[in-house]
Amino acid sequence: MNLTALLSRLVAINSINPNLVPGAPGERGIADFISGWLVARGVAVDEISCGVAGADRPSLLCRVPGSGGGRSLMLYAHTDTVGVAGMGAPFAPVIRDGALHGRGSYDMKASLAAILRIAAEVAARPCSGDLYLMIVADEESGSLGTEAVLAEIARRGLSIAACVVTEPSDLLLMLGHRGFATGVITTRGRAAHTARRDEGVDAIAMMARVIVGLEELDARLNSGPEHPLLGHSAVVASRVRGGSELFTYPAECQAEFVWRILPGETRAGLAVEVEEFFAALKARDPRFDASLAWRLWREPMLAARDAPIVAALRAAAGQPAECAAPWWTDAALIQAAGISTAIFGPAGGGIHSVDEWVDLESLARFETILLNVTRSFCG
Numbered sequence: 001m002n003l004t005a006l007l008s009r010l011v012a013i014n015s016i017n018p019n020l021v022p023g024a025p026g027e028r029g030i031a032d033f034i035s036g037w038l039v040a041r042g043v044a045v046d047e048i049s050c051g052v053a054g055a056d057r058p059s060l061l062c063r064v065p066g067s068g069g070g071r072s073l074m075l076y077a078h079t080d081t082v083g084v085a086g087m088g089a090p091f092a093p094v095i096r097d098g099a100l101h102g103r104g105s106y107d108m109k110a111s112l113a114a115i116l117r118i119a120a121e122v123a124a125r126p127c128s129g130d131l132y133l134m135i136v137a138d139e140e141s142g143s144l145g146t147e148a149v150l151a152e153i154a155r156r157g158l159s160i161a162a163c164v165v166t167e168p169s170d171l172l173l174m175l176g177h178r179g180f181a182t183g184v185i186t187t188r189g190r191a192a193h194t195a196r197r198d199e200g201v202d203a204i205a206m207m208a209r210v211i212v213g214l215e216e217l218d219a220r221l222n223s224g225p226e227h228p229l230l231g232h233s234a235v236v237a238s239r240v241r242g243g244s245e246l247f248t249y250p251a252e253c254q255a256e257f258v259w260r261i262l263p264g265e266t267r268a269g270l271a272v273e274v275e276e277f278f279a280a281l282k283a284r285d286p287r288f289d290a291s292l293a294w295r296l297w298r299e300p301m302l303a304a305r306d307a308p309i310v311a312a313l314r315a316a317a318g319q320p321a322e323c324a325a326p327w328w329t330d331a332a333l334i335q336a337a338g339i340s341t342a343i344f345g346p347a348g349g350g351i352h353s354v355d356e357w358v359d360l361e362s363l364a365r366f367e368t369i370l371l372n373v374t375r376s377f378c379g
Contacts, residue, residue, distance in 0.1 A: 070128025
């Protein structure tokens, strides 16, 4: 099956993450297609549960054994996508002006199609070292699939020298990305009739001051020296809710935030930043009452510039420009598990938008580069 045809088959399968869109089908259908496709071409496939009771959302760990003596390499892709609100025909791929359009085409079923074909090619003509595919569920939400597969790799005692995370990179060599933290700030007021200003305390008004404080903090974070690859840390309040009734002073308001973090930044250090401006707000108004609760913490990722997998990608891709990914990826979890990791993928656009597309010429070039990397790295 040629690359475009395989990509079209993958895009046609609805694999929306049900954690993002309740009732969505998840990854079972696409995992079954991939398993059948690979097994028919001589690639061993093991299904790994995401570990959530009642959730039929498999990830796959696939292996093409080498002839012996070479290094092992793992190629990564995820199968889940975000939702399709506003899209006309998200699962009917269309080719226009050299690009294939459809949900998941760029993020990241194009890369997935390429690594499936690479595994089939290597199964027909093995390398010296083993080739693994890590094809995971739930990347767009909680990375449950990656955590489950990494746990299985550790349980089996597999020695995998390196991994290429094939997230979209526009054929640039991405050597890292910032981490992120999410959390909730809660402000507390006092409920009262809106006609009784003397009795009510407006938790939403208190939250407005917090949001202004976060905006000022973000400006300070971005005004100092930046990391040479990853840039600045940043914080934004991305969702706010509060109040109960139209004619009642709101007793509580909550703001969820995302904080992009750099190497060396800690939860305790970030909490100090928040508590300092809480204290300043309370000094201005003794009624101010707020608290901070962390939710998710994901570490940043930095590849070693002299890592063998980085050298192999540089050579095969013709010394591409090097940069950092603008978003977080599962590469951080894979590298933290002791597997040397870099990020490299095809060109396209419209990630998470109503017009998502991948450039087919770049995808063909990406496949060629990655196959050359696989053969040079694994021997």
